Amino acid sequence: MYLNHLIKLPTTSKMILLGIESSCDETAAALLANGRNVLASVINSQIDVHARYGGVVPELASRQHVRNILPVVRETLDQAGITLDQVDGIVVTQGPGLVGCLLVGFSFAKAVSLVRRIPMLGVDHLAGHLLSVFLGDDPPEFPFVAMVASGGHTSLFKVTSHTQFQLVGRTRDDAAGEAFDKVAKLLGLGYPGGPVISRLASDGDCEKIQFPRARLGPGSLDFSFSGLKTAVANHIHKTTEHGESLNIPDVCASFQEAVVDVICEKSLEAARMNQCDQIVLAGGVAANPRLRLRLKEQGTQQGISVHPAPLSYCTDNAAMIAYAGANNFLARAAIAPESDVYSRSPILTWS
Amino acid sequence: MKESAAIIIDLPTLEQTARLGRYLGETARAGEIILLTGPLGAGKTTLAQHIGIGTGVPENCLITSPTFSLLHEYPGRLPLYHMDLYRLSGEEELEELGFTEYMYGNGLTIIEWPDRLGSMLPKEKIEVELHFTGDSSRRATISFHGTRFDQIKQGLDKITTTE
Numbered sequence: 001m002y003l004n005h006l007i008k009l010p011t012t013s014k015m016i017l018l019g020i021e022s023s024c025d026e027t028a029a030a031l032l033a034n035g036r037n038v039l040a041s042v043i044n045s046q047i048d049v050h051a052r053y054g055g056v057v058p059e060l061a062s063r064q065h066v067r068n069i070l071p072v073v074r075e076t077l078d079q080a081g082i083t084l085d086q087v088d089g090i091v092v093t094q095g096p097g098l099v100g101c102l103l104v105g106f107s108f109a110k111a112v113s114l115v116r117r118i119p120m121l122g123v124d125h126l127a128g129h130l131l132s133v134f135l136g137d138d139p140p141e142f143p144f145v146a147m148v149a150s151g152g153h154t155s156l157f158k159v160t161s162h163t164q165f166q167l168v169g170r171t172r173d174d175a176a177g178e179a180f181d182k183v184a185k186l187l188g189l190g191y192p193g194g195p196v197i198s199r200l201a202s203d204g205d206c207e208k209i210q211f212p213r214a215r216l217g218p219g220s221l222d223f224s225f226s227g228l229k230t231a232v233a234n235h236i237h238k239t240t241e242h243g244e245s246l247n248i249p250d251v252c253a254s255f256q257e258a259v260v261d262v263i264c265e266k267s268l269e270a271a272r273m274n275q276c277d278q279i280v281l282a283g284g285v286a287a288n289p290r291l292r293l294r295l296k297e298q299g300t301q302q303g304i305s306v307h308p309a310p311l312s313y314c315t316d317n318a319a320m321i322a323y324a325g326a327n328n329f330l331a332r333a334a335i336a337p338e339s340d341v342y343s344r345s346p347i348l349t350w351s
Numbered sequence: 352m353k354e355s356a357a358i359i360i361d362l363p364t365l366e367q368t369a370r371l372g373r374y375l376g377e378t379a380r381a382g383e384i385i386l387l388t389g390p391l392g393a394g395k396t397t398l399a400q401h402i403g404i405g406t407g408v409p410e411n412c413l414i415t416s417p418t419f420s421l422l423h424e425y426p427g428r429l430p431l432y433h434m435d436l437y438r439l440s441g442e443e444e445l446e447e448l449g450f451t452e453y454m455y456g457n458g459l460t461i462i463e464w465p466d467r468l469g470s471m472l473p474k475e476k477i478e479v480e481l482h483f484t485g486d487s488s489r490r491a492t493i494s495f496h497g498t499r500f501d502q503i504k505q506g507l508d509k510i511t512t513t514e
Contacts, residue, residue, distance in 0.1 A: 024419070024420065062447055062448060063444075063447050096420075097420060098420060098421055098422060098448065099449075100447070100448045100449055150419075151419040152419035152420045170413065171413075171415055172413055172415065173396055173397070173400075173415055173416055174396070174415070174416045174418070175415070175416065175419060177419070178416055178418050178419050181418075181419075182391055182392075182418070185391065186391055186392075226392075226396060226397065226416070229391065229392050230392035230394075232392075233390070233391055233392035234392070234483075234486050237483070343422070343423075343424055344423075344424065
């Protein structure tokens with residue numbers, strides 16, 4: 001029994017879509033009009049949970065998503081001044097992520113879809129990230145190369161349309177955002193590591209310590225950040241062992257520069273190898289000011305335009321999920337009620 | 352419960368780590384649990400990658416760090432569940448995420464930062480603790496808890512003595 005046999009799908013682009021995201025830490029909802037105007041975008045960490053935990057990372061559990069989902073969706077509808085009756089479609093993250101977490105958003109969307117007879121479809125979380133740039137003022141044209149770097153992912157794609165993505169590079173061990181988190185942990189700077197390292201790095205010398213840049217052979221578009229993390233651990237260990245004091249801003253700046261160098265190099269190489277003159281930078285790490293600046297500078301030198309995702313849509317959010325689904329809705333795709341979430345992304349395997 | 356003395360293996364190069372990992376993966380049976388401990392950067396995920404090669408994870412499936420996503424599943428001769436409990440606060444969360452169901456299922460479960468398991472720590476398990484002995488050299492302390500590992504242990508002795 002397919003939903004699109006039961007319900008009439010919207011026929012024009014004048015539709016209002018409700019996006020729902022619960023693949024990892026954040027419970028998020030958003031409303032998108034005309035396939036591109038964000039009416040409201042709410043992330044759980046911005047409302048009650050934020051206040052309760054004083055801005056510290058919210059407790060991670062599917063239980064937390066269960067608790068959050070209804071207030072987050074309600075808040076989204078309220079902020080936009082929209083009722084469920086006005087919603088033409090629901091787009092929900094289907095994977096990849098933790099099955100227990102994904103199921104909360106997915107089952108919620110299914111239930112609303114069935115009860116209110118609103119068509120729904122599932123999209124890939126990564127598709128959301130690499131299309132998030134279209135929610136800003138500086139969208140690229142197809143084709144482009146997209147660098148998605150976050151706590152859980154570091155992947156390069158060639159993007160030829162709203163629905164066609166080809167994986168061209170990926171991390172072989174740690175994700176870039178994870179490297180930031182772990183180095184922050186080693187330095188006792190707390191979680192998450194990205195913002196605090198970036199802040200401290202601005203007072204440090206990025207050439208002070210030579211941390212390794214893993215290039216993985218000529219022509220490789222893969223990443224490896226595990227060795228860099230270990231090099232930072234070794235540096236800290238040696239410095240303290242010799243009784244010297246650790247210059248934390250220098251460590252932060254030198255570490256950040258190593259990550260930025262590799263991401264810039266590989267993104268530009270991916271653009272050249274795939275005959276693209278545009279690069280999109282997305283995911284939580286794309287919020288790093290040094291990375292945005294350096295990639296733009298280097299891109300300009302090489303005649304490649306760089307389009308970073310808007311800052312508000314770099315970290316996990318549901319506006320990008322709704323956007324990623326908008327084009328599929330127009331293509332009359334809809335999800336079967338018996339469909340399920342997935343933990344591994346099909347767009348993250350070599351084609 | 353049969354307890355035995357820990358086996359200490361020096362891993363001067365990545366190749367030794369790879370060899371140990373592959374062996375543990377090749378000999379793994381359904382329902383087996385390997386706990387990996389040691390500080391950040393000690394090579395827990397690296398060892399897990401080689402255990403995965405041993406269980407037959409296809410080459411196009413890269414085994415990457417599960418720190419952010421908590422759990423990665425891989426196909427192979429037997430399913431591989433790779434967990435990193437680093438970001439979890441305790442037993443209750445694990446229970447709610449359904450992680451215990453994986454642990455006693457049909458595959459091999461590798462658990463990084465297993466201290467978060469508390470009272471849910473399995474009784475039958477292989478424990479591998481990795482220590483830094485230099486920039487790229489490590490030492491593994493391996494202990495076997497339970498009766499089902501005698502054969503694996505003997506094979507491990509052979510691996511280390513033929514070095």
